[in-house]
Amino acid sequence: MTITAAIARTPNADFEVAQVELDQPRADEILVRIHGVGLCHTDIAIRDRRIPLGMPAVLGHEGSGIVEAVGADVTKVKPGDHVVLSFNSCGTCVMCAQHKPVYCRNFGTLNFSGTRADGSHTLHCNGEPLHSFYSQSSFAEYSLAYEGNVVKIPDDVPVELMGPVACGIQTGAGAVMRSLACRPGSSIVILGGGSVGMSAAMAAAVQGCTTIVVSEPVAERRALALELGATHVIDPLNEPLTEALRAIIPLGIDYALDTTARQDVILAALDALAPQGTLGLIGVPASMDAAIPFTLTQLMGSGLSIRGIHTGDSDPDTFIPQLIELYRQGRFPLDKLMKTYRLEDINQAVHDQHDGKVIKAVLVTGAVRTDNG
Missing domain, CATH: 3.40.50.720 (NAD(P)-binding Rossmann-like Domain)
Structure with missing residues (x-):
């Protein structure tokens, strides 16, 4: 499918917003329509090569949205579920077994390899392979994710604002x-x-x-x-x-x-x-x-x-719902940190966040807008 995404190509340079091709989900993959994605300092550090990742790449690791399709082997979520996309973990190593997935023995491979486990790429631009990030690459209209990094959230919270809970807020x-x-x-x-x-x-x-x-x-x-x-x-x-x-x-x-x-x-x-x-x-x-x-x-x-x-020693499957419940109770007003921008305005959001004009920029896609945007 053809979608809009922000591509990181050059250190210390603007993102390129372009049309790219995204694979259909495989048996173990989940297609998510991204409604919002937080702009994190780590995304900029990777774009500027302070943290290694293959380039060019579609970054973004604080995504949130609605499940559109699931592969045959997926049981954790279904189409229509509201979800937050966090880091991926294997679920089977000694650290995952201790409910410490952020220290998963396969964390680097799953989140920083830039490809699927078999070395294939989920994203391309005019035939050029693009590296993925955190098993989501959510600076885009749609994302392919996995059961390991998808967390279901309630339908009664603004899904487009929940993405930052995946990294910065839970950290x-x-x-x-x-x-x-x-x-x-x-x-x-x-x-x-x-x-x-x-x-x-x-x-x-x-x-x-x-x-x-x-x-x-x-x-x-x-x-x-x-x-x-x-x-x-x-x-x-x-x-x-x-x-x-x-x-x-x-x-x-x-x-x-x-x-x-x-x-x-x-x-x-x-x-x-x-x-x-x-x-x-x-x-x-x-x-x-x-x-x-x-x-x-x-x-x-x-x-x-x-x-x-x-990442706050977090187990996203339990901690993200806990934080969202605190938000629903009015005890954790995370939305006061945020200002929304269109995905196409990612470079303005980067500059505003760098200059201290906004604490947490959230990029929203398509017709999705919020009152503070």
Whole structure:
């Protein structure tokens, strides 16, 4: 079938919006009509070759939409189901058996190989093969996905806005609710007020944290953080981070969650931790070999923990429905982070998100529009 998609061809250059050919679903594949897809920092990092993937490619890994057709072997969903597309996992390895699919032993092959398992491509442009991403390539009108990365969601939520739950939102929320498992009455600082950081702030409120600090240089984002549950905000350009945090809680913060991947920010947060405090790292670094020098005596003397976190340690089949239920209850207003753009306007969305004009850009297809678009 012929569909519209956004193709990444050149680092640091605009996406090419073009007509491409998408295969019909095989026996184990699911055809989804994409209604919305979040624009994630990881998509841009891959386009710019900071994370390796074959090119040219159709990116997009925060897709949501309605199932249009399923292969003969598919039993998890049926045509008409509303779904979110997250990462793929094998379902059979030792990590999947422990309900830790984000650490699936086959994660790299399933999500970053750019092809099907047999090496074939699902997408072509004028006969040229296009690499796929995260078993979905949802910067497009339609997507081929698999049972491993499809999560059914209720029909009474705006399906076009649910895609970001697949990555950015479950990364931030999962870091707080699953990875760090912040205890009620505890304190946390969230470094960065993008969609991941804001999701973490909302999750901290859900967890019952009593001191929720967001460090963010953009004034509008600091104001939104307070609206979403933060008790304090810090402008890191106006005051030293460690001193500002110590002024709020002199004995130290229980948890710090970094979304910036900046060495100076991470070390400043480490200095503000309470004894036996935990630092979680979820920011995507500028280079794959980025390293930060920690002082071992500081870690041992105060019993500090440093925790690397991948996609919030999420099990999408259980965690995505949990987050959507919180949204339905009004306890997790994820739509306040979003602004919609047409898929054809992807390059404007990239520039606006980079410039801080929008926290989470969501690309919608065809006639699908929302009130904030």
